[in-house]
Amino acid sequence: MLTDTDSATLTLALRQASKNIMYTVANSGNYTVDNPDEAGLDNMTKTFIGIDAAIAVVLIAAELIVILRWRRKNAQKISVESKEK
Numbered sequence: 001m002l003t004d005t006d007s008a009t010l011t012l013a014l015r016q017a018s019k020n021i022m023y024t025v026a027n028s029g030n031y032t033v034d035n036p037d038e039a040g041l042d043n044m045t046k047t048f049i050g051i052d053a054a055i056a057v058v059l060i061a062a063e064l065i066v067i068l069r070w071r072r073k074n075a076q077k078i079s080v081e082s083k084e085k
Contacts, residue, residue, distance in 0.1 A: 004010065041049075
C-alpha cells in the first residue's frame with residue numbers, strides 16, 4: 001500500500017519501470033509482423049538453434065568419453081595397487 005504518492009523517488013521509480021516495460025514491448029519484434037498469427041521464429045533463428053543444439057550434443061558426448069576413459073584408467077590403477085599389497 002503506497003501512502004506517499006507525491007514522493008519524487010516514487011515518481012522516478014514508476015517512470016523508470018514504465019520506460020523499461022515500453023522498451024521491452026517495442027523491441028520485442030511483434031510490431032514488425034503484419035499478421036500476428038504468423039509471428040514466430042524465422043528460418044535463420046531456427047538454424048542457429050539447431051546448430052547450437054548439435055554442438056551441445058557433440059560436447060556432451062566428448063565429455064562422457066573423457067569421463068569414462070578416466071574412470072577406466074583409475075579403476076585399473078586401483079586393481080593393480082590392490083594386487084601389489
